[in-house]
Amino acid sequence: MSAESFSDASFDARPYTGGCACGAVRYAVAGEPLMMNDCQCRHCQQRSGTGHGSYLTFKDATVTVSGQAATWQVTGDLGTVKGHNFCPTCGTPTHLTFPAMPEIFIVHAGSLDEPGRYQPTVALFASSGHAWDTVAPGAHRFERMPD
Numbered sequence: 001m002s003a004e005s006f007s008d009a010s011f012d013a014r015p016y017t018g019g020c021a022c023g024a025v026r027y028a029v030a031g032e033p034l035m036m037n038d039c040q041c042r043h044c045q046q047r048s049g050t051g052h053g054s055y056l057t058f059k060d061a062t063v064t065v066s067g068q069a070a071t072w073q074v075t076g077d078l079g080t081v082k083g084h085n086f087c088p089t090c091g092t093p094t095h096l097t098f099p100a101m102p103e104i105f106i107v108h109a110g111s112l113d114e115p116g117r118y119q120p121t122v123a124l125f126a127s128s129g130h131a132w133d134t135v136a137p138g139a140h141r142f143e144r145m146p147d
Contacts, residue, residue, distance in 0.1 A: 018112040020087035024067045025094050029105060031061030036118055038135040041077055041125035051133025054109035054118060063105045069094060078145055
């Protein structure tokens with residue numbers, strides 16, 4: 001029996017790479033996302049300029065960031081301080097970091113080199129969503145952040 005027989009066909013060992021529109025800020029993440037989600041909280045609506053933000057969350061992954069991102073720190077709805085990292089030249093949001101949780105690294109799905117790898121399964125803060133904003137069909141919806 002070949003080793004291929006035991007492999008998970010859905011596993012993709014390639015790193016997740018991406019960056020800003022002008023190329024000044026780049027990232028590479030080795031590992032599989034813990035979660036891929038759309039978030040409809042009011043903060044994500046304002047930050048994205050649309051009805052939701054789309055994210056890939058990694059935990060304990062090997063992360064490389066090149067270029068100098070600017071950071072805007074904000075306290076989220078549940079009191080968590082998060083750093084929104086973006087290119088100071090073109091303004092593209094690229095990733096989020098959390099001072100209290102350095103093991104977590106979140107990338108904006110739209111900043112991926114291969115955005116087709118984004119396959120959301122969860123929609124958060126659906127209670128803040130708008131009828132005109134369609135999030136991933138079939139995604140499990142939570143009215144707020146699950147415990």
